Amino acid sequence: EAVINRIAAGEVVVRPANALKELIENSLDAKSQRINVMVKSGGLKMLRIEDDGHGIRAEDLPILCERFTTSKLQKYEDLLSIGTFGFRGEALASISHVAHVTVTTMTSNDSCASIAHYSEGKLQGDGVRPCAGTRGTTLMVENMFYNNPTRRQALGKESIEHSKVLEVVQRYAIHYPHVAFACRKFSGSNSSAFELSTTGGQLNSRDVIGTIWGQNLANELFPFEVKSEEPPFSCRGFASNPNHSARSSTLILFINNRLVDCAPLKRAVEAVYQPVLPRHQHPWVYLALDVDPATIDVNVHPTKMEVQFLHEEIISQRIQETLSSQLRTMGG
Ligand code: ADP
Ligand code: MG
Numbered sequence: 001e002a003v004i005n006r007i008a009a010g011e012v013v014v015r016p017a018n019a020l021k022e023l024i025e026n027s028l029d030a031k032s033q034r035i036n037v038m039v040k041s042g043g044l045k046m047l048r049i050e051d052d053g054h055g056i057r058a059e060d061l062p063i064l065c066e067r068f069t070t071s072k073l074q075k076y077e078d079l080l081s082i083g084t085f086g087f088r089g090e091a092l093a094s095i096s097h098v099a100h101v102t103v104t105t106m107t108s109n110d111s112c113a114s115i116a117h118y119s120e121g122k123l124q125g126d127g128v129r130p131c132a133g134t135r136g137t138t139l140m141v142e143n144m145f146y147n148n149p150t151r152r153q154a155l156g157k158e159s160i161e162h163s164k165v166l167e168v169v170q171r172y173a174i175h176y177p178h179v180a181f182a183c184r185k186f187s188g189s190n191s192s193a194f195e196l197s198t199t200g201g202q203l204n205s206r207d208v209i210g211t212i213w214g215q216n217l218a219n220e221l222f223p224f225e226v227k228s229e230e231p232p233f234s235c236r237g238f239a240s241n242p243n244h245s246a247r248s249s250t251l252i253l254f255i256n257n258r259l260v261d262c263a264p265l266k267r268a269v270e271a272v273y274q275p276v277l278p279r280h281q282h283p284w285v286y287l288a289l290d291v292d293p294a295t296i297d298v299n300v301h302p303t304k305m306e307v308q309f310l311h312e313e314i315i316s317q318r319i320q321e322t323l324s325s326q327l328r329t330m331g332g
Pocket of ligand 2: 025
């Protein structure tokens with residue numbers, strides 16, 4: 001059974017960056033205002049995420065990493081109303097099957113924090129113990145794929161994994177500008193360098209984009225908005241103007257506040273820019289799309305990045321029309 005769980009979890013957690021995406025979403029679900037990420041060896045040796053959210057009750061810790069048990073969703077209908085993708089309650093379970101997990105957490109009702117270690121989905125022998133801490137949760141994920149050398153070897157260099165981890169933090173920082181995000185790279189014997197730090201509070205998405213990608217890009221982005229009743233959706237974001245030169249095409253896409261990939265939508269955006277951009281230049285676009293949660297394919301696993309939704313074609317087309325008319329008015 002352990003082997004089956006490990007294989008299943010390996011399908012879900014394919015690399016440090018996608019584990020981190022789940023952990024950030026948990027911190028955001030817990031209403032955190034600060035999220036600090038620490039990365040060691042591309043996240044393979046260690047990935048630590050510290051938040052100031054509402055914490056986890058000590059009595060919930062024994063089953064924290066068991067599959068499905070922690071799911072907030074009691075009935076299938078809840079899936080449609082809550083707006084999360086797919087079946088939930090699996091992320092921590094999956095991570096604990098491919099790595100060693102340590103949780104330190106404290107709620108505002110607790111007089112001290114609690115610490116617990118997990119592996120293979122289970123609370124480890126020493127159980128839940130009291131420890132010092134402040135309100136919030138720190139999740140430490142160590143030695144990812146220690147029990148799956150094949151998977152580990154299939155990954156890229158540590159530097160590639162590191163940049164994918166950083167990219168996830170950058171993208172969430174844009175979409176949640178009121179949350180203060182920090183990402184540090186551990187670089188040997190207690191030293192670490194900040195690679196990203198946003199202040200939260202009053203910053204808007206454009207300010208965060210400037211902090212991360214530079215003011216040059218941020219200043220020339222144009223805001224973008226589409227609203228539709230039929231099919232019901234809304235989309236807002238920022239898009240680069242045709243004079244901006246980018247070496248690779250970037251579409252940062254959030255659907256219903258989850259970071260996702262959608263290849264057809266990315267192609268649709270690229271097609272709008274293609275005639276107006278010089279050769280070898282690419283668009284940079286951030287889109288926050290909200291659709292009826294009932295129209296997202298719930299069979300796509302929650303931790304898979306690629307998403308499918310109803311009316312994908314019409315929605316892509318509407319986004320294309322708005323983008324291209326804006327590019328035209330800019331004289332592109
Ligand atoms: P899901 O988020 O789908 O419920 P997860 O495995 O990601 O499943 O998390 C399990 C549960 O653990 C969450 O529902 C939540 O109650 C709790 N949890 C995980 N991370 C945090 C966190 N950073 N702060 C507060 N609660 C958390
Ligand atoms: Mg979760």
